[in-house]
Amino acid sequence: MNPIVRWFHQLGSPPYFDRFAARWAPWAYGCGLLVMAVGLYLGLFRVPADYQQGDSFRILYIHVPSAWMSMAVFALMAVYAAIAQIWRIKLCEILAMACAPIGAAFTVITLATGSIWGRPMWGTWWDWDPRLTTELILLFMYLGVIGLYNAIDDRRAAARAAGFLAIVGVALLPVIRYSVVWWNSLHQGQTIRLLGDSTMDSSMIAPLVLMIVGTKLWFIGALLARSRADNLRREAGKAWVAQQATGARP
C-alpha cells in the first residue's frame, strides 16, 4: 500500500492517533506561540500608526485572524462531521466535536475585539449591523452544537446529531462572508485580498500574515490536544489506555 494512504488509515486507529497527537500537539502549540509572538511584536511596535485610525487599528492583528478562524473552524467542523456521517470514522466524530469549543472561543474573541475597536471608531459598543449580527448567530450555532453534543448520553449518537447540526449550519457561512457585500453595513468592506492588490499598505500586512499562520498552528495544537483527551475518555476501558496510564510499553 502507498505509505501515505497507509499512514492515513493508521491515523484512524485510536492508539495510533493518541501517540501522533501526544507527539505533535506541543510542537504545534510552540510554533504557534512563537509565530504569534513575532507577529504581535511587529504589529504592535514596528508597524507605523494608521493615518486615519491612529493606534487603535492595531487590534485588527487579533480581530482579523480570529474572525477568519471563527468561520474556518466551523467549515472544518462540518467537513469532519460529513466524513463521520458518510464513512462512520470514529476519529472524525471526535475531531469535529473538538473543533466546536475552539471555534466558539475564536468567535468570542472576534466579537469582543470588534466591540472594543467599535467603541472609539464608531462610537458604539454594539450595533445591529449584518456582519456583527451574523457573527453573533455563528456563536449561537457553536453553542448549539456544543449543547447538543453534551445533552445526549450516547457519545457516538451525540457526535452524529451535533455533527449534523454543524452541516446544516454551514448554510450560514456564506451569509457571514458576504454580509458586508450584500447589505449596507457599518462594518468596513474587504480590504485584504489574496489575489490582486490589497487596499491595505504592504508594511501592515506582514504581521497580519504571521498572526494568521500563528492562529492556524495554535488551532492545530488545540485540536490535537482536545481530541486526544476525548479519544482517551472514550477508549478508557481499553487495554492500550490502561497500559499507557501505567507507563508500560505496548
Added chain:
Amino acid sequence: MTPGIAPTLAGAARALLVRDARLIWRRRGDALQPALFALLVVTLFALALGGEREALGRSAGAVLWLAVLLAGLLALDTLFRGDAEDGSLEQWMLAPVPLPWLVAVRTFMHWATTALPLLIATPVLAQMLHLPAAQLPAVMVSLALGTPLLSLLGAVVAALTVGMRRSGILVALLALPLYVPVLVFGAGSVAASAQGLDVTGAWLMLGAGLILALVLAPLAAAAAIRISLN
C-alpha cells in the same frame, strides 16, 4: 387498505392527517396552548410598553412576529416526541412510504395547528396593538410566507432532539440561529412597509427560502430522525 399493497403517498398523508387531527381534537385544551401563549405575549408587550397608542402601533409588527415565532417554538418539542415515545416513529422509518414525506405531512400539521389559527387571529391581535391599518397586509403576507418556513426549520431541530428524554431550552438554542434570517426578512418587511419602502424584495427572499426549505427540510429532518433514533 388491502394487506400487501403499498399505500400511496396521498393515502398515507390522509391517514396521518386524519389521525393527527383526531388526536388534537381529543385534547382540544392542549392544542389551544400555542394560540393562548401568543395572546399572552401580545398582552404582556402591550402592558410593558405602557399601553401608549403611538409606541404600540410602531412596534406592533415586530411584536406580532415575535409572538407567532415564540408560540411555534413552544410547540416544537411535541412535534415528534409523542410518536418517538410510543414507538410510532420507528414504524414511520419502516413504513413503505418515504420518511421525508411523513415528516413533511407532520410538519404541515404543526403549521396548521399552531401558525394558521394565529394567522387568522392576526387582524384581531393587530387591532389590540393599534397596528396602522395600512401595515396589516404586510404583516399578513410576511407571516403567511414566514411561518411555514419556521415550521420546516423547526422540524429539523425537533428531529435532532427527539432522542433525548427532555430537551428543555436546547430546542430554542438550536432553532433560534436558524430562525434569525426568517425574522430579519419577515419583521424587516413590516418595518419597511411602515417607512413606505418597497417590500417585495423581502417577500421574494422569504418565498425563495420557503421553496428551498420545502424541498430540503423534510429530507434533513428525516436524516436527523434516523440519527436520533439510530
